[in-house]
Amino acid sequence: MSQQFIFWLSMVIPGSGHLLLHRMREALFGLSILALEILVFIQFTLPNFRLLAVEQPNGKITIGAERFIDDSFLIMVGSTVGAMMFLVFFALHYAFARDAKDVKRQIDETGSAITFTEKVRGLSHEIVPNLITAPKFILLFVFALLPAIVSIVVAFTNYKRPVLPPAFLIEWRGFSNFERLFTNERTAAAFQETLSWTLTWTFCASALTIVLGTILAVVANNKGIRGQKFFRTVYILPWAVPAFLTILVFQLFFSKIGGMNTMVIPFFTGSEYDVSTAIGFFLDADLAKVTIILIQAWLGFPYVFILVTGVLQTIPDDLYEASAIDGGNAWSNFFDITLPLILISVAPVFITQFTFNFNNVTIVYMLGEATVQTVGSIYKPLDTISSLGFRLMMDAKYNEAAVYTLITSTIVGAVVLYSWLKAGAFKNEEVM
């Protein structure tokens, strides 16, 4: 009886390895887990899985067999939970197999192994912290992980109004929702246009926010500037006022009857306000795009400003004194000392700016409501991929919305994961 044999036997039947080693209490524990597993499988998982794909007489594959009796959506959720339970049970099997192999190895090497009581005592250190943090993980599972997975599944179905369970059964659609984005001529063109605007928007809004915030921080924190407290208080205001309010204020401010047309432009040109010559900032697609980028810069710069201000205060004065002796001037100070130090400490945060704006539904959706749709276009001119997902969701086109959300989430997830791997966040002892 080799260690390998014990391991693989326990992998199939938890507790069986312990049984062979005459460790009765562990064996009993493992076998009762197996019994629980079988019970869950018969009572919960199997009924859900059986209804997951039912072939109807007309050849369509639906979730659930009969309308009003089976709720397709609950079956989808149940199946997802069932699939995740497989993972949990797999982990339990693996834990038992590892332990059985360990016991066998100890017996082989020393003739005896640590007893069950000792093992339990060792585990009590595990149980307390896991118990305290359990509520958080339950919340995360129910309100973050599970919905995200189920939303991905929705992208492969025909779940949209009027196909609403339990009055209708949801059908499987495979990849056809995705195919439409590339094969349907009209949709494909609109998708490409939206994608390129999304990238432009993300880049311009983030870059402008970062540049404006950094420059203001450097200028305002200059030694010779007085009233730094005043500037800081004012510059933090766009962040303090809830964004939805400012967005609405700007929506009016840039309208034909808003402050920009009635007060600011007349102030600079000297001519009287005239509603017929007023500029509709959201009536022209290109003008609307420039305007929304400027508004986002206005909204977003305080965050960068505060961040850079914090970094500037950690730069020791010695560096500038040394530079003065070497004949450095303000420009070389900035480019050789200040800027590199800012970039090193703030670079990871800039990634969050990009993902934030890529994902930013609030401003795009709200100002998008104010824009005029060009004749013949499918989407509003300001729509980005993420706001499109939200707009489709509001229109109860859930499957199409899920496609867009899936695309956005994948891109955002990939960018964040890549930046973390590159920054070594997972190896960093500070974090772990």
Next chain:
Amino acid sequence: MDSAISLNRTVKVKRLNHNIITRNMGLIFSYAFLISMVIVILYPILITLMSAFNVSNSLYSTSFFPENFSLTDNFVQLFTQTPYLSWYRNTFLVSVITMVLSTVIVTISGFVYSRYRYKSRKSALMSLLIIQIIPSGSGLIALYAIANSIGIYSSDHATLYTYIFMILIYTTGGTTMNTILMKGYYDSIPRALDESAKIDGATQMQIFTEILLPLVKPMIMVIAIFCFLGPIGDIIMPKFLIASMSAEAKTLAVGLMGLINNIKESSYNVFAAGAVLAAIPPVVVFYKFQDYIVGGLTSGGVKG
């Protein structure tokens, strides 16, 4: 040697004199830039403030100061013609409950991750980091459908249950990254402090409540502020989850957005009055706790 140093000094003094002139030019430009930015920020805010006190029948106003000043007219209209008070109450109840729940969870689990050493700790932290990547809006379709399927919308207390549902979603969103930040803050407090308390006979509970809790108070404040402000500013979730509910059931964000998009029914000035009232609590919180926010953001963000 001495002469070399003095020569060096005169060169330095000359350079300093030269610097004073260029620095003054720089200062003028700096002030001009800073002040113009102050105007860009304050102008739209002040215009809104002024409109809140302007009783005007025309749709637009061409002067900065109110033509028909009234301290109360727009506010009276706001409270009598819209369920503004109800929006206000909804929003702040959600924010406060979310804040309390998230802060408690974050404070306790941050302590566990920082002070306990156990086998699954690393995988717990790792899974937090990974779950954090999921964008908050990505599960919205499923959340809505689940709420629908378990009968939240068809029950007698639909509004109440929807709000509880929303609070739980916000609380979940407020715990991932904040837990990691909180843990980092606990880590910055030397463990020697706990060890000596343990020698004096303190229990783990006493160490937490009497020694660590007072020390992490600044970070608790930062997290509480952010968890409080999050739901106030959110329009996505309420817009989607309570879209079909009665006017009273709305939040400030959804309600005020309705005021703007129905410009024929409601005036800009009434909206402005509502916006000013809605902005007061967050602005006050920001102003009062400015130093905490700045400190917390730099200590948390830079470690990233």
